[in-house]
Amino acid sequence: MVKQERAARTRHALIQSAAAVFAEEGFAMASLSTISRRAGVSNGALHFHFANKSALADAVEAEAAEIVHRITEAAQIRQGDSLQAVVDATHELMGSLAHDIVVRGGFRLAGDSARRGRRTLRAQWRHWVEDTLRRAERNGALAEGVSWADSARVIVAATTGFEVLGGDDASWLSRQNVTRFWEVVLPRLAGRQDLGRLVTAGSRTRAAASCRERSSLQTRSEQ
Structure with a gap:
């Protein structure tokens, strides 16, 4: 058991180190000796x-x-097949790109010419956005005259741009920037019946704010 735990820790350290080196240098320039040294292993x-x-x-x-x-x-579990699900996932993905080196390294590999021909993270994200918006259109969640395909192209192109630009300047991945994007785009994409309910900053932000407000009210009532 001890050996298995040690092996798991070593493997985890190598993946973390490799992700960092791939993110910084790309696949072709990354060396195994650099990766092993940064992981602290031979x-x-x-x-x-x-x-x-x-x-x-x-x-x-x-x-x-x-x-x-x-x-x-x-x-999708929280919001179903809706624009809000795409908004929420976009915020979470950009946050992971900013703070999780494995996600950042994985996406750097996805755009690396030396790794072309593989099913990439960008393709995974694109397919999910397309599938979700296709079902959202079927449910009447998109504005009249707006297709799921056009919506997906805009969203995927923008989020890929955030990802690439965020590699050099993390501010592109900030919640504020992503919220501004949705503030511009959602009024064009969403049906009128849903627009007022959509949270451009992500539904978790509203939930967190409500929780803080309830906590503050409870504290005041106890004083």
């Missing part, structure tokens, strides 16, 4: 877990893909 330990650099990149992308899946699944 080259032998690295090769015990991963046969080569490509296998390590696959592991980074797989872990990042699982994180993205959890983000989109949680948004």
